Amino acid sequence: MKKKPLLIIPVETKVREFDAKLLLALIALQRGFDVVIGALWELKFHSDLLDRGIILDKSIAKTKEQWFRHCRQQGHRVAALDEEGLVYFDAETYRQLRIFPKSMELADLFFAWGKDQAEVSASVLGELAERVRITGNPRFDLLRPELRHLYEQDAARLQEKYGKIIQVNTSFSFANTANDPQALQQTFSQYPIAKERPGFFEGWMAAQQKVLESFQEMLPLVRERFPEHRIIIRPHPSEGLGLWQEVAASLEKTTVIREGNIVPWILASDVLVHWNCTTAIEATLLDKAAIAYRKEKPDYYEQPLPNACSFHAGTPEQLLEMIDLAMKGGLVASAEESEARAQVLENHVTSLQGDLAAEKMIEELLLLSESVERGRGFFEQNLQRAKRLWRVILDRVDTSRQSRDPYITSKFPDTEVAEVQQRISQLAGCLDASVDVLVQEECRNSFMLSVS
Numbered sequence: 001m002k003k004k005p006l007l008i009i010p011v012e013t014k015v016r017e018f019d020a021k022l023l024l025a026l027i028a029l030q031r032g033f034d035v036v037i038g039a040l041w042e043l044k045f046h047s048d049l050l051d052r053g054i055i056l057d058k059s060i061a062k063t064k065e066q067w068f069r070h071c072r073q074q075g076h077r078v079a080a081l082d083e084e085g086l087v088y089f090d091a092e093t094y095r096q097l098r099i100f101p102k103s104m105e106l107a108d109l110f111f112a113w114g115k116d117q118a119e120v121s122a123s124v125l126g127e128l129a130e131r132v133r134i135t136g137n138p139r140f141d142l143l144r145p146e147l148r149h150l151y152e153q154d155a156a157r158l159q160e161k162y163g164k165i166i167q168v169n170t171s172f173s174f175a176n177t178a179n180d181p182q183a184l185q186q187t188f189s190q191y192p193i194a195k196e197r198p199g200f201f202e203g204w205m206a207a208q209q210k211v212l213e214s215f216q217e218m219l220p221l222v223r224e225r226f227p228e229h230r231i232i233i234r235p236h237p238s239e240g241l242g243l244w245q246e247v248a249a250s251l252e253k254t255t256v257i258r259e260g261n262i263v264p265w266i267l268a269s270d271v272l273v274h275w276n277c278t279t280a281i282e283a284t285l286l287d288k289a290a291i292a293y294r295k296e297k298p299d300y301y302e303q304p305l306p307n308a309c310s311f312h313a314g315t316p317e318q319l320l321e322m323i324d325l326a327m328k329g330g331l332v333a334s335a336e337e338s339e340a341r342a343q344v345l346e347n348h349v350t351s352l353q354g355d356l357a358a359e360k361m362i363e364e365l366l367l368l369s370e371s372v373e374r375g376r377g378f379f380e381q382n383l384q385r386a387k388r389l390w391r392v393i394l395d396r397v398d399t400s401r402q403s404r405d406p407y408i409t410s411k412f413p414d415t416e417v418a419e420v421q422q423r424i425s426q427l428a429g430c431l432d433a434s435v436d437v438l439v440q441e442e443c444r445n446s447f448m449l450s451v452s
Contacts, residue, residue, distance in 0.1 A: 004450075005369035006053030007033045008076070010040040013237045014412045017058075017083065019150070019261050019423065020138035024056075024358045026427050029451050030435060031362050033369070037420075038446025039412040046443045048074050051374045054365055058083045060103040060110055063190050068106035077372050079109040079365060081137060086113045086348060087278055087303040091120045093200075096193035104128045108368050111135045111361055114348045135360040136351030142263060143285040144352065150430050154264035162230040162255070166222060166323065167269040169262075170215060171277045173238035174201070175208035179407050207298035211275050214295040216247055218316055222273075223251045225320050226327075232257055234265060236277075237411060271326035273319070280306040284341060285352070289326040293319050308344045415445050424449070 007028045011017045025035040036043070036050060040058075044067065047055070052075040057064060059082045068078050080103075088094035099121050104110060105128065112118040112134045122129035141147055158165070170176075177184050188194055188201045223231060231254040233244045241256055248254040257265075262279055263286070266272060272283045272290045280290035292310035294302075311331060313319035325331040333341065351357035421439045428435055435451055442448045 003051070003374045004032055004034045005366075005372060006051050006374050007035045007365060007369075008043065008047075008050060008053045008055045009035060009037040010043045010055070010057065011038065012040045012058055012083070012411060014039075014415070015258065015261055016237060017139065019263075019427075020142055020358075022420070022423055023141060023147075023356075023427050024138045024361060025449055026424060026431070026433065026435070026437070027356070027358045027362050028365070029437060029449060030433060031366055033362075033365075035449040036442055036446060037449060038415075038442065039408075039444070041408050041412075042444050042446045046446070047071065047076070050074075050076075050442075051376065052076055052372055053374060054079055054108075054368055054372060056080065056365075057107075059085070059098060060100060060107055061098050062100040062103065062192060063187065064103045065100065065106065068103055072106055075372075075376070077368060078107040079111070079368065080107050081111040081361075082113075082117070083137075083139075085117050086137070086281070087276075087305045089301065089303055091123075093193065094120055095124045096196060097191055099124050100192070101125055101128060104131065107131065109133060109364055111137070111357075111364075113137050114346075114350045116348045133360070133364050134350055135364070136349060136357030138356070138358040138361070140282075140285065140349060140352065141356045141358055142261075143282060144356075147430050148263065148267070148286065150426055151261065151264040151267055154260070155267035158264055158268035162232065162268075164229045165232050165265075165269040166226060166229045167232045167234060167265055167272045168215070168219065168222075169234045169236075169272060169274040169277045169279045170212070170239060170244065171236045171275060172208045172212045173236045174205040175212050176235070176239045176243050178238055178240040178410060204301050207296075207301035210296045210298065215275070215293065218293060218295070218319065219247060219254070220251060221316050221320065222323065223254060226323065227253075229253070229270070230255065232265065232269070234258055234262070271323050271331070273323070274306065274310070276301075276303050277306055280310045281345070281349075284309040284345070289322075289331045291319060291322050291326070291331075305344065305348055309341055412445055417441055417447065420447050420449075 009021050054077045055071050057080045060080050110132045118134045233256045244256045248256045283290040290310045424437045438450050440448045
């Protein structure tokens, strides 16, 4: 009996991507795939032990070229989306940072958030633009009315635990990096923009530092003005927590939390304060007020789309007034502002209505799967068995191999089969899908999903 096609879904940042990619996995299972999903670093290490399949990666940046080449050598096909492709400074900067034709040459499909990203990408991809599909992203499927109730109980529990919430989302992954600064600089150096525009990353870091300092100055003022509210500081997944924990320790009823998907936190909050953050778009789609705090205005290093979905406060006084209005339900966009936001969103994000982004992506991946023969030959199968045995022996002999970089651990904390099974069941309930999914551990923090 011919094996089902295999879809392999690496996840870099669990709190940001896991639910959405489980939704994608569920629809793939319904359409006849088997799915392996799990931590990016684990699946990269074990990719040579998997059956041939389609690997769905998170970008087509220059840093992906070597990885994609490795995937192809292992017999896999490659598709990609860009998790950071929705918001950017301008078209040219996005192309230099996120679009690398040599990576795209190794990918069969690239899924775009919307028309804007597809057009920006096409201008540098040439004939490779034929591989771009405008589908949207499953992360925003979960914001739609028919699916967002996945998070309603979680939001209720947060409100019960913390009371009234003011959420402050920070996005200072350079100025307050959780990664090793030298490793960060090494990553910067691999992007074409580092040579074409010397000083770009240094300027970005300096801009973030100024805004970060304005947030540190602002938080005590918000704390004093709204004593009944709990302030939740939610740092970007690539930020260090220490700085914000020090800030929170000096303020009453202020907590630093980065756990769980962002959606229930937005639903549980009275208002969201941010700078340059995708969560402003998510808040808008969830009918929650988002305020961009812009005491510092490093215009070149601000991203237009989050600002277009936000109310703007240029001083602490304006911010406090806007938060107060939001508490009273009075911070509401005018008809003209609402129309302008809707037009901007329509250009940047597709699949907000009609077919889900996940459904559109699986349709394309099904076509691609016809060109992949999952099974491996006798020699390859025996080689895989030998590799598995050797790695088990190495792990037992050298226990240091079992330790992981804290940065990687923060991106994808340890996850058990039961958690995956529960989330899949909840998603199936939201879709009214009758499907019995078997979840088995493939390797650490990575899981094989199948249906009989």
